[in-house]
Amino acid sequence: MRLEAIADPTLARSLGLPALALVATVLVGAFLAMLAGADPLQTFGLIVKGAAGSKFALLETLNRATPLIFTGLAVAVAFRARLWNIGAEAQLYAGALATVLIGTKLALPGAALIPLMGLGALVAGGLVLLGPVLLKTRLGVDEVVTTLLFNFIMLLLISLLLEGPLKDPMGMGWPKSEPIPRDARLPRLVEGLRLHWGFGLALVSAVAVWVIQTRTTLGYEIRAVGLNAQAARFAGIPVGAVLVKTALLSGGLAALAGYSEVAGLKGNLTLDLSPGFGYTGIVVAMLALLNPLGVVVSAIFVAGIFVGADGMSRAAEVPTYIADILLATALLFMVLAILLTKFRVRRG
């Protein structure tokens, strides 16, 4: 078989195929539920109810979506420049670490700490990605493997710190940091509801990234480097410098996920701060077709599946890992569907 480009795909093709991908994912989910001996319709009903069935559920979904928006944006920004940042997990923890260090070591009022912690996180995350990117631009070392390996190194570093210098003396022996002061916590978006300003910051970040990508020279350069680095270099775009800027932006965004989780939700740093938000960010970004505003929608959708599956597995005998399978399936079906909106399969 071979692929033949379609000059101008019909609307039915452009929308129908991605919709088909979602239907196929649902069918896989139904099959998985049946494997577990559960009723597929009831399972999906429970997932939807768990994700959006009540005000509490909906807020929980938005809370879970917050770090995913940040990591999704981080991946979207990087992948647009064909910078394969698979290390959002490490950058997230770097951001959380900077937040806790600034929040607990500097004796400042909360109003000063809140922006300082965010800035610290931004810088820390950017620096963590800077290493692999400089290795790529200077020495040609593939960033996929280095960013992946950094995830493991960073987690061990956090573990070391939490069992050593950063250990909370009041932590009953658990490896966790001291909490940041009460007044340095991100306030609630709406008083009385469990949704903090991290979510607001995530929305603002999405708009900011969209503006950078569509309205600035940097955004244009990032796209040019991603489409064809060699052609971009011929056109006089400093490819190395653009990749470094992309790295600082991408790493910083991922780090804000750590900032928002610590300052908005948990208050301290633990080893289970992120259940793989960095990796899930890749799925979020791909489902959004790397569009920063789409990332918000896809992050809420993905968070809904996770929160819904948690609720569902409490009621039905279906393991929560069904959520991860559904996301991986959705990712693979979706990239295939997007390809087929632009190409036709021909024989021979």
Added chain:
Amino acid sequence: MTEIAEILLTASFWAAVLRIASPLIFATMGELICERAGVLNLGIEGIMVAGAFAGWMAVYSGMGLWGGVAVAMAAGMFFGALHAVLTVPFGLSQHVVGIGITLLATSSAYYAYRLALPEVTSPPRIEPFQPVDIPGLSDLPFIGPALFSQTPLTYFAFFTVLVVALVLYRTPLGLALRAVGENPAAVEAQGLSVTALRMGAVIVGSGLMGIGGAFLTLSAFSSFFFEMVNGRGWICIALVVFGAWMPGRALLGAVLFAAFDALQIRMQQTGLGALVPYQVFLMIPYILSILALILMSRRANVPAALMVPYNKGER
């Protein structure tokens, strides 16, 4: 320093090196085959998890150990086939598909484990492969217990390297495979199918990754637990680069890496281990992998068509 020398002079250290190297050797050979044919397989980490689970589950439900190895290989080939279809004929991004396969294979294994064994607190055990002495050789002083008292899968791992090297460099199939990673258009001009060669390489390579995973559950440990692969797949990708895409050098890399790993485990018990936090020792394998990549970056002869999808009639 004397402590390191003492460790290096024990036979049990070298026996451990070969044991630690074995899963890496299988998976590194698998990745090497894929990459020589032009496909980066980032599914490796998840495929190893799937192999570890499938092999263990087969034995746990009554199959023989070699049956478990076969099941692990089949599981690897299944996910490899999925990867191959998406990246070869459809030419989708090998990065995105690879990560997707890793997520899919990992979560499928975890889901199946929870379905099969709900509510287990301590993972159940199987009777794993036992060390087999090689007659004559294992009676040699020092070398015998160090090298020739391993489980069958370890011998099999070294045998696999030999087979991969022979096929790659001494057969027409190997020539075609290497060519397809360098210049697929030329292979097509010879009347061979680029699609078939690449898909075959990814499927067979993924089968080896599955066996690599199964080594963990059937030979190294006796149960399956979450996060047991723990980045070994990513390390194998670094080992392929370190080995400059050559089986012999990649083997050397895997053994060298395993030696450092075995050394860091033993160093934790020494006086130094009392001073330095254990996390520093655990970081060493990952840092070494990055150093290996940096070291080889200038000299590496990457297959020219690696990560370049081939669409017939397009140039």
